[in-house]
Amino acid sequence: xxxxxxxILMFVVILIITLLQKFKWKLPIxxxxxxxxxxxxxxSVFLLSTAVVSEIHVVNNPNFIFICIAxxxxxxxxxxxxxxxxxxxxxxxxxxTTTQKKVLEAELKYLQQLKDSQSKLYSMKHDxxxxxxxxxxxxxxxxxxxxxxxxxxxxxxxxxxxxFFTNNFxxxxxxxxxxxxxxxxxxxLSVQSFLPEExxxxxxxxxxxxxxxxxxxxxxxxxxxxxxxxxxxxLIKQFDHNLLIEISNVFDREEIxxxxxxxxxxxxxxxxxKIVEEHGGIYNQxxxxxxxxxxxxxxxxxxxxx
Amino acid sequence: xxIKVAICDDVPIIVKEIEELLLEYDxxxxxxxxxxxxxxxxxxxxxxxxxxxxxxxEFPNLLGLEIAETIRGNNYTSPIIFITSFKEYMEKAFKxxxxxxxxxxxxxxxxxxxxxxxxxYLDLNESKFTFTFNKVFYSLPLSDxxxxxxxxxxxxxxxxxxxxxxxxxxxxxxxxxxxxxxQVHTSFVVNVRYIKxxxxxxxxxxxxxxxxxxxPISRKFKDHAKKQILMKLRDFIY
Numbered sequence: 001x002x003x004x005x006x007x008i009l010m011f012v013v014i015l016i017i018t019l020l021q022k023f024k025w026k027l028p029i030x031x032x033x034x035x036x037x038x039x040x041x042x043x044s045v046f047l048l049s050t051a052v053v054s055e056i057h058v059v060n061n062p063n064f065i066f067i068c069i070a071x072x073x074x075x076x077x078x079x080x081x082x083x084x085x086x087x088x089x090x091x092x093x094x095x096x097t098t099t100q101k102k103v104l105e106a107e108l109k110y111l112q113q114l115k116d117s118q119s120k121l122y123s124m125k126h127d128x129x130x131x132x133x134x135x136x137x138x139x140x141x142x143x144x145x146x147x148x149x150x151x152x153x154x155x156x157x158x159x160x161x162x163x164f165f166t167n168n169f170x171x172x173x174x175x176x177x178x179x180x181x182x183x184x185x186x187x188x189l190s191v192q193s194f195l196p197e198e199x200x201x202x203x204x205x206x207x208x209x210x211x212x213x214x215x216x217x218x219x220x221x222x223x224x225x226x227x228x229x230x231x232x233x234x235l236i237k238q239f240d241h242n243l244l245i246e247i248s249n250v251f252d253r254e255e256i257x258x259x260x261x262x263x264x265x266x267x268x269x270x271x272x273x274k275i276v277e278e279h280g281g282i283y284n285q286x287x288x289x290x291x292x293x294x295x296x297x298x299x300x301x302x303x304x305x306x
Numbered sequence: 307x308x309i310k311v312a313i314c315d316d317v318p319i320i321v322k323e324i325e326e327l328l329l330e331y332d333x334x335x336x337x338x339x340x341x342x343x344x345x346x347x348x349x350x351x352x353x354x355x356x357x358x359x360x361x362x363x364e365f366p367n368l369l370g371l372e373i374a375e376t377i378r379g380n381n382y383t384s385p386i387i388f389i390t391s392f393k394e395y396m397e398k399a400f401k402x403x404x405x406x407x408x409x410x411x412x413x414x415x416x417x418x419x420x421x422x423x424x425x426x427y428l429d430l431n432e433s434k435f436t437f438t439f440n441k442v443f444y445s446l447p448l449s450d451x452x453x454x455x456x457x458x459x460x461x462x463x464x465x466x467x468x469x470x471x472x473x474x475x476x477x478x479x480x481x482x483x484x485x486x487x488x489q490v491h492t493s494f495v496v497n498v499r500y501i502k503x504x505x506x507x508x509x510x511x512x513x514x515x516x517x518x519x520x521x522p523i524s525r526k527f528k529d530h531a532k533k534q535i536l537m538k539l540r541d542f543i544y
Contacts, residue, residue, distance in 0.1 A: 155411060167397045194407065196400035237543050238400055241502070244543040280503050282536040297536045300503045302400060 013038045033086060036079045043072050106173045113163055113176070124158075165193040166236075170203050171210075178214045187221050187230040189214065194237045196302040201279060209245065209275055210236075212268035213294055217249040220292065224252050243298040251292035272296075307335070307430050310355070314341040314373065315362035315389065320412065324360055324389075327417045344373045351380050358424050363390035363399075363407075374402035385424040427542050433484055435463070437472040444470060448484055452500045452511050453521060456493040466514050486538060490531045491524040498538045509535075 017034050047069055131154060138147040165175045175191055182189035199206070217232045224230065232249045276283045281298040311328065315321050321340055328336050339356070341347040359377060363370040374386050385405035389412060390396060396407050405427070406420040434445045446465065455462040456476060463470040479495065480487070489495045490509055503510040507528070508520045523531060 164393055167394065195397060197397040235544065239405065239543045240403060242539060242543065244540055246540070246544065277506070280505055282504060282532045284533050284536050295536060295540055297539055299501065 009042060010035065010039065033083075036082055040076055040079055043076055047072055103170070106170055109177075110169050110173050113173075117163060165191055166195045167197060168195065168203060171195075171206060174207050174210070178211075182214075182218055182232065185218065185222060185230075187218060187232060189218075189232045189234065192233070192235045192237070195243070196238045199243070199302050201298065201301050205275060205279065209272050209296065210234075212272045213245070213247045213296075216268060216294075217247050217292075220251060220255075221249050223255075224250065238302065241300050241303045243301050245296040245298070246293065248288070248291045248293040251287065251290055253287070253290060308337045309335055309357045309425070309428070309430065311336050311338050311358045311360060312341065312347060312350075312356040313338055313360045314344055314347045315360075316342050316344075317362070318342065320362070320389070320410075323412055324417065327412065327414055328421070330414065331418055331421055344370075348373065348376050351377065355380070355384070357384055357428055358421075359384060359386045361386060361388055363388045363392070363395060371398060371402065374399070374404070378402050385427055387420050387424065423542060423544070429486075435482060437463075437470075437474070439470065439472040444472075446470070448486065448497070449499065451483075451487075451497055452513060452519075453497060454479060454483075454487075454495040456495075464513075464519075488531050488534045488538070490527050491522050492526070494521050496521055498535050501535060501539070504532060504535065 014035060050065060050068070131150075135147055135150065138144075138150065163172075163176055165172050175193070179189045179191065214232070214234065221230045221232060229250065232247065235244065235246045237244050273283050276296055276298070279298060280300065281296055283294075283296050285292070285294045287293070313321055313324050315324070321342070325338060325340070328338060339350070339354075341350070344361075359374075361370045361373060370388060370390075374388075377384070377386065386402060387405055388396070388399060388407040389410060390407055391410040393407075393409060396404075399407065405424060408416045408420060429449055433448050435448050435451060436443070436445045438444070446463065450465045452464045452466065455464065456474075456479075459473050461472050461474045461479060463472065474482075476489075476492075476495075480489065483495065486498050487495050488498055496509060496511060500511045500513075501509055502512045502518055504523075507523050509523055510518050510520050513519055
C-alpha cells in the first residue's frame with residue numbers, strides 16, 4: 001500500500017514541478033535531479049513508518065521488510081552520491097565561468113584602453129599640426145633652445161601617456177591597473193619592462209608574484225606619512241633565458257626595529273617565496289640606503305624547450 | 307684594452323649622437339666601426355668580430371632583428387644593444403638574446419647605463435687562473451671555467467672542451483678566482499655565468515649548446531650560494 005502511495009506522491013511532485021517550470025521558473029530543471037531530492041525525505045518517512053508499523057501489520061513476512069529497507073537505503077545512498085557528483089560538476093562549471101568572466105573583463109578593459117588610445121591618437125594628430133606651426137615659428141625666429149625644449153616636452157608627453165608594458169595583454173592590463181591604483185593613492189609606480197614574448201611560466205603565476213610584490217610595496221609606501229615623494233619602481237627584464245623581477249620603494253629605516261617580525265612574515269611574501277622556489281627561482285630582499293629592495297630571479301624561463 | 311663596437315644605423319645624425327656619447331663615456335676605450343647599411347655590417351662579419359653591437363631596430367628593407375640573427379650565427383655572446391622608437395616590437399628580440407634596448411631619443415643616462423652593464427658582462431680584465439700540474443704551467447681564462455670539483459687533495463677544472471687536474475686547498479682556490487665563482491658544496495665551486503637552472507638541491511650548468519651537468523648543492527651552502535648567484539646574475543640584467 002505505502003509503496004504505491006510513494007509512487008503516486010512522486011508522480012504528483014514531478015507533475016507539479018513540470019507545471020511550475022512551465023509557468024513560473026524560467027530556469028531549466030533537471031527532472032531526475034528533482035526526483036532524487038524529493039525521494040530521499042519520502043523514502044525516509046516511509047522507512048520510519050514501516051519500522052514502526054511493521055510489528056502490528058505486516059509481520060507475516062519479516063524478510064520482505066528487511067530486503068525492502070536495505071534496498072531503500074542503498075537507493076538513498078546512490079541518490080546522495082548522484083547529488084554529490086552533480087554538485088561537484090556544478091561547482092567546477094561555476095569556477096570555469098568565473099575565470100572566463102574575469103578574462104573577458106580583462107579583454108573588455110583592454111578594448112576600452114584601445115578605444116581611449118585611438119581617440120588620443122586623433123587628438124594627437126590634431127595637436128601635431130599645431131606643434132609644427134609653433135616649431136616653424138620658433139625656427140624662423142632662430143630660437144633653437146626654445147624649439148629644443150619644446151620638442152623634448154612633447155616627447156616626454158608621449159612617453160608619459162604610454163600604456164604599453166608587454167604584448168601579453170593580460171599582464172599588460174594587470175600592470176596598468178596597478179599603476180592606476182597606485183596613482184589614485186598618490187604613489188608613482190614606474191615600470192620598466194622587457195619581457196620575452198613567450199614564457200614557460202603561466203601568466204597567473206607571474207601575476208600572483210607581481211601582485212603581491214606591488215601590494216606590499218604600496219602598503220609600505222602608504223605608511224610613510226612624512227615622505228613627500230611616494231614612489232615605487234618595478235623592473236621586469238630578461239636576459240640570457242633568465243628573468244629578473246625587482247621592486248624597490250622608499251622605506252622608513254625606523255621600521256626595521258618597529259616592524260621586525262614583518263620583515264620575514266610579510267603578507268603574501270611567504271607565498272611569493274614558495275612560488276619562486278617551486279619554479280626554480282631565487283628570492284632575495286635587502287635594504288639599500290633608504291630603499292627596500294626585493295629581487296627575484298627566475299632562471300631558464302624562456303627560449304627553446306629542452 | 308680596446309672594445310670593438312659596431313654601430314649600425316641608417317640615420318647619420320643618430321650615429322653621430324651615439325659616437326659622441328661613446329667618446330664621452332671613455333675617450334680611448336672604444337674602437338668604433340660605423341655602418342650605414344646593415345648589409346655592409348653582415349659582410350664585414352666574415353672577417354671581423356666585435357665586442358658590442360649597437361643596432362637600429364628599424365631599417366627600410368631589413369629588420370634589425372634579421373641582422374641580429376646573422377650576428378648570432380657567427381658570434382654567440384657579444385652583447386647586442388638595440389635602438390628603437392617602438393617598444394611594442396622589442397619582445398620579439400629575446401630570440402637573439404638581446405642584451406638591452408634603448409628607446410629613442412637616445413640620452414646619455416640611457417646609453418651609459420647600458421654600456422656599464424655590457425662592459426661588466428664582457429669582463430674585460432679577463433683574469434686568468436694559473437696552476438701547474440706535472441711540472442707544466444697552465445693559464446686558463448676564468449671565463450672558460452665552468453666549475454671546480456674537489457676530490458680529496460685533487461682539484462678538477464672543468465672547461466667546455468677539457469678537464470684539467472691540479473692540487474689546491476679550497477681556501478687557496480677561492481682566493482684565486484673572482485666573484486663570478488660561488489661555492490655550492492664542500493667540493494664544488496661553480497661559475498655563475500654557466501648556470502642554467504637552480505633546483506632545490508642541484509644546480510644545472512651549461513657545458514655547451516647541448517650538454518648540461520648537474521652539480522649538487524649542499525644544505526650548508528644553499529642559502530648563501532643562491533643569494534650570491536642572484537646578485538651576480540642581477541648585475542648583468544639590471
